Amino acid sequence: MRDQYESIIGRNLVVPKLYAISAMCTCFSVYEYNKEMNALSPPSIPSDPTYVTDVAPASRWNYELLEDVGEKKMRELVLEIKRICQDITESTSPNQSGEGLRDQEAALVKLGELYRDQKYAEGLADQPLAGVHVVHCQSQNHEAQLLLCPVRTLLDYFAVIPDSLKVQMKALTDNIAWAKKEKRIFLKHNL
Secondary structure, rough: OHHHHHHHHHHOOOOEEEEEEEEOEEEEEEEEEEEEEEEEEEEOOOOOOOOOOOOOOOOHHOOOOOHHHHHHHHHHHHHHHHHHHHHHHHOOOOOOOHHHHHHHHHHHHHHHHHHHOOOHHHHHHHHHHHHHHHOOOOOOOHHHHHHHHHHHHHHHHHHOOOOOHHHHHHHHHHHHHHHOOOOOHHHHHHH
């Protein structure tokens, strides 16, 4: 797990915290990288001078998903990750670089994937409009390229959510109305 973190941490990380879960059956351990402190917890297991293969202590997997405490922890993590993704998608500045917009687009799509996997059509319906506003400050030439992919992807996620046609239609008409109001004709026609 630490190797995966080390490969990610060296890049320009835009999130203040990065979570990972290590699971063994229904037991799991939560890894957390804090960008501000440049710290990863739980701490690494020190090498043992006697044994060739170091073994992680069983207490490392301290949450049981089928128990109330484990379920509560998992739900807290999901809510925290949603909040972090929402913060990224809403933090738009007029001078934002292409890389910043790509980060926002990726966060928007990941949040959409969470809503899709949870079959939460109403949450997913809010995402395309957030995606449209992410690039609101950008020139119209670049907007179509940046917007079409995440909005189309998010709208396609409705297909796997049962009984979501009404919510999908409302999200689509809201996006079309916004594109029309903002005179984003190319986007409106594609939607």
